[in-house]
Each structure stands twice: as C-alpha cells, then as structure tokens.
Amino acid sequence: MEVMAIESDPAERMTRMGLLNTIVVALHNFPEGVATFMATLAEPTLGLAVAVAICAHNIPEGFAIALPLNVGSGTPVASSLCAWFLT
Numbered sequence: 635m636e637v638m639a640i641e642s643d644p645a646e647r648m649t650r651m652g653l654l655n656t657i658v659v660a661l662h663n664f665p666e667g668v669a670t671f672m673a674t675l676a677e678p679t680l681g682l683a684v685a686v687a688i689c690a691h692n693i694p695e696g697f698a699i700a701l702p703l704n705v706g707s708g709t710p711v712a713s714s715l716c717a718w719f720l721t
C-alpha cells in the first residue's frame with residue numbers, strides 16, 4: 635500500500651518522468667553525435683544540415699525534461715540547468 639501512495643503523488647510522478655526523460659535523452663544523444671560525425675565525414679554541408687536539425691530538435695527535448703522536473707520539484711532554475719547540461 636505504501637507504493638500505491640507514492641505512485642499517486644502527482645509531484646513525485648512528474649519528477650520521476652523528468653528524470654526518466656533526462657536519462658533517455660542523454661542516452662540518445664550518443665547516436666545523434668555519431669550521425670552528425672558520419673554525415674560530416676561524408677559531406678561537410680550535409681553534416682552542417684544534420685547539426686542544425688539536431689539543434690532544432692533539442693529544443694523540444696529540453697522542454698520534455700525541464701517542464702516535468704519543474705512541475706514536480708518546483709525548482710525552475712535547477713530544472714533548466716538539468717535540461718541544459720545533462721542533455
């Protein structure tokens with residue numbers, strides 16, 4: 635019954651979601667880096683295009699991390715720093 639009480643706490647669930655998003659995004663940044671590197675080796679202009687596209691899609695990824703962490707923990711600065719530096 636103790637576990638049920640923890641899982642029903644919305645702040646706890648949002649914090650857990652933010653931390654899980656942080657781990658998943660951090661892990662998927664590795665193949666993104668490899669893809670950018672390989673594209674740059676094949677054709678530098680293609681590498682630049684891939685880098686710009688990855689930069690653009692990192693914006694919603696940052697929101698996917700920072701927003702649940704902020705809602706769950708109530709610490710907007712720490713949530714933003716987590717999104718900036720851990721992903």
Ligand SMILES: [Zn+2]
Nearest residue numbers: 662666691695
């Ligand atoms: Zn990504």
